Amino acid sequence: MAAHTPSIHTPPILPLPTPGSAGFSPALVRAVHASPALRGWAPDGTLLAVFVLAMVARRGGVLVDVVRDRGSPVPGVHRVVRAAIALAESVFGLETRTIVLSAHSTAADVSFEPRAGCFVIAGLEDAPTPVQIKFRDQVALADKWVRPPLVVWVRNEDKADDSPPWLIDIFSCSIAVVPDDIEPPPAGLEQTALIPPDYVADLRSLLEVTHIHPPLEVHISNLVAALSLHPSLASTITARAEEALTRLVRGQRLLASPFDLPPDWEENVHTWQHEVGNPNAARRQAAAAGGLSGGPGGVDTWARRAGEVPRTEAVVGPGGDEWYCLPENVAGAWALAVRHRVRVREPGQGALYQLNGTAQERAAKASKHQGTVRETARHRREVDQALEELLLTV
Structure with a gap:
């Protein structure tokens, strides 16, 4: 485990946007980009927004899938890990620990320290099952801390289908990134809370009074049911995942749609x-x-x-709005909350084939769709298209 404890200093107070103001999320990203503390580094706006959403919803970590267009994925994973660490430390002021795992790791390599506010994990998809179980147990213990940490798993997308559902269930949301689109942070950035903990705590309090009308709750339930029954997708949607989806929908409403607050x-x-x-x-x-x-x-x-x-x-206080989630907020949170829980059901993976096909046929079918960049990209497109179609048809 690598510890990141850069020098801490008090950053200049940023003019952060007021919650509920029009264009809140883009304004928040612009305010962070304008800070001289980042020395010209512009963190990826989508990754920053997902971190904010996960910290406000506080229902599990963030899974970052690194898309490999060509060549070795390792440099791309390293670049995204660096960006995630810099975001946690230099934007949110979180003391960060990095855990880098491999096929040769042991359970002793996974340990969470209560002082840390963020854990960035790499190589978990390659780790043996005992290591993954130890990681799950550590996350469960950390969820009971007074200040639960942000857990970020940077994963090689090529191995996404190999991750067991009980491990995926820890993470409430996911995002796919292309390493070339991620600007690497400069060396020596200081630990600064450009988005202070009190600001995030205020957003969490506002999330508690962000409402969902019963008809929209039914719509969300119908989406989950349709996903579970989709003929070309295999998915694992647990009760924890459904609760996280609802929480993320409310968070998306809070961060993306305007409402009025009283002056005090x-x-x-x-x-x-x-x-x-x-x-x-x-x-x-x-x-x-x-x-x-x-x-x-x-x-x-x-x-x-x-x-x-x-x-x-x-x-x-008196004079504020009662704000409710909208269908577009469901659309905004939908893929974030379920994409990492879904994979393409390839021909031959149905129950009848598994019963009737020989072991050799099943092995050949599995190897045919494994390991190539082209196949991984095709799976990603099929999943994204299916999720969009569900939003349009349900």
């Missing part, structure tokens, strides 16, 4: 975070009331534990 929204949000959003608030309230409220898990916390959505006015 920040003060109101911070008050709500301290009194209600803070997990220790119930304990303080129980102590002040002499224990009558029952404390954490008591009657005064039942509604929150049951998933009750707080009133918008209670979080941002």
Whole structure:
């Protein structure tokens, strides 16, 4: 495991856009690009936006598939790893650890340190099964930390179909990148929180009052059902994946579509975070009331534990909008949330063939569609096309 602890300094305060303003996400990317702390480096805007969405939704990590057009994929993976580290450290101010694995790695090579705010993983697709199991267990433990880390897996796309579903399920969203489109960061960037933790925490609080109408929830459920029944796609959509999809749809609404906030929204949000959003608030309230409220898990916390959505006015103050997710927000989050959970069902992979075909025939069928750049690109196009068709037809 490699540790990245660059010198930390206080960056100049960036004029970050107000949540809900028109063109919020592009404005946020422009503000980051304009910072002199990056010394002219322009982080990939799509990758930056996906990192923000994952940190706000907080329902699993980010899987970055490195597309290999030609030649060896290793330099491309290294370039994307460097960009991911620089994003975490120099944009979000996260102390980062890098874990580089291979077919010869052991479980001892995987260890998460509570002090780190981000883990960037490479080579996990090549690691033996015991190493992958240890990684899954470490992520499950890290999810219980007071500040769960951002986990980023940079994967060779050629080996995407080899990743087991229980490993994929850790990651709520994915993105495919072409290494040549990723500008490498300059050496020696300092650790700076251009997008401060408090700013991300405010976005998380606003996510709690981002609503989905019941008809749109039905639409999302229908999309998932149609994907599971698609004749040419094999997919693994778990309950965790469905919950992450809904959360990402709400996050996409928050970051991509406008809404109005009252002038004193920040003060109101911070008050709500301290009194209600803070997990220790119930304990303080129980102590002040002499224990009558029952404390954490008591009657005064039942509604929150049951998933009750707080009133918008209670979080941002009077005068704010009630904003709801739109069909275009489902479209914006759809591929991000499910693409890495889907693969092309090749001819001969059906149940009857698996029962009736000989072992030699099955091996020949599998090797025919393995390992070439052309086949990988074809699979990617077929998956993307199928996902778009589902949005149009469901």
